[in-house]
Amino acid sequence: MTGGEVALDGRPILRGVDLTVRDGEFLVVLGANGSGKSTLIRTLLGLVPLSGGSVQLYGTPPGKFRDWGRIGYVPQRLSVGGGVPATVREVVSSGRIARRRRFRRTAAEDRRAVADALDAVGLAGRAGYPVQALSGGQQQRVLIARALAGEPDAFVMDEPTAGVDADSQRLLADTLAGLRERGKTVVLVAHELGPLEPLITRAIVLREGRIAYDGAPPAAAEAGVDTAGHVHAHAHAHTGVLNGWPDVIGSRAAAAEAGATGEA
Numbered sequence: 279m280t281g282g283e284v285a286l287d288g289r290p291i292l293r294g295v296d297l298t299v300r301d302g303e304f305l306v307v308l309g310a311n312g313s314g315k316s317t318l319i320r321t322l323l324g325l326v327p328l329s330g331g332s333v334q335l336y337g338t339p340p341g342k343f344r345d346w347g348r349i350g351y352v353p354q355r356l357s358v359g360g361g362v363p364a365t366v367r368e369v370v371s372s373g374r375i376a377r378r379r380r381f382r383r384t385a386a387e388d389r390r391a392v393a394d395a396l397d398a399v400g401l402a403g404r405a406g407y408p409v410q411a412l413s414g415g416q417q418q419r420v421l422i423a424r425a426l427a428g429e430p431d432a433f434v435m436d437e438p439t440a441g442v443d444a445d446s447q448r449l450l451a452d453t454l455a456g457l458r459e460r461g462k463t464v465v466l467v468a469h470e471l472g473p474l475e476p477l478i479t480r481a482i483v484l485r486e487g488r489i490a491y492d493g494a495p496p497a498a499a500e501a502g503v504d505t506a507g508h509v510h511a512h513a514h515a516h517t518g519v520l521n522g523w524p525d526v527i528g529s530r531a532a533a534a535e536a537g538a539t540g541e542a
């Protein structure tokens with residue numbers, strides 16, 4: 279995204295956002311309630327129109343992008359269209375649809391991918407249940423499984439840990455660790471990092487629709503450690519790449535802010 283601007287109901291929600299997500303990054307989007315985190319990732323996916331600037335997905339504007347099988351989106355909430363009853367397996371299987379454009383695939387491969395995804399989120403025993411019968415946390419896991427089933431290159435997740443109990447959070451962290459090992463790209467919005475923290479290679483902090491920090495994840499920043507991979511991102515925050523944002527945001531301020539949002 280370059281110079282991304284979004285206005286909703288005439289109110290500026292994103293302002294001058296420059297963000298390039300690199301392959302293999304594990305990027306967390308932090309910020310207070312209403313700072314624009316969901317809007318940012320929805321705009322990156324072309325779900326919210328820009329009022330200024332531009333977005334590209336793998337080099338193509340969202341309106342012309344056809345390779346949706348490369349991206350697995352986990353929205354904040356499950357919305358199964360029109361209240362039509364669907365089972366857990368059906369929702370997770372729908373994650374395979376976008377792959378048709380990319381790969382020849384067989385029914386056996388589809389079944390395996392869906393079963394693996396259900397296993398990964400601990401819902402194998404619930405495959406035949408109507409999703410509406412599940413708790414909020416379990417529905418969240420169904421959405422994660424749907425994205426996993428698609429075997430995309432990049433995952434974009436809006437608060438995957440919201441309303442999920444501690445055991446499920448650890449399960450998710452294990453799953454995400456596996457994705458990271460396999461070189462997948464992960465962008466996720468989070469309030470609490472919890473067990474995800476060690477996986478993060480880069481953090482951005484949104485404040486009133488602007489990127490107020492972009493660099494090392496909070497714990498590493500606090501310790502003054504720049505681990506491999508986010509040196510560049512860190513340097514960006516200090517060399518004024520973030521257009522128009524005063525170049526005063528140090529690691530400690532960001533770590534403090536990230537800590538504050540963690541409590542929100």
Ligand SMILES: Nc1ncnc2c1ncn2[C@@H]1O[C@H](COP(=O)(O)OP(=O)(O)OP(=O)(O)O)[C@@H](O)[C@H]1O
Nearest residue numbers: 286287291309310311312313314315316317318467
């Ligand atoms: N469809 C919409 N129309 C008008 N305003 C909206 C719309 N969606 C979001 N907003 C406003 O945009 C601002 C940013 O919302 P957004 O959901 O992106 O924030 P967030 O950082 O993800 O917040 P949270 O942590 O609460 O999910 C909020 O003030 C919200 O009220």
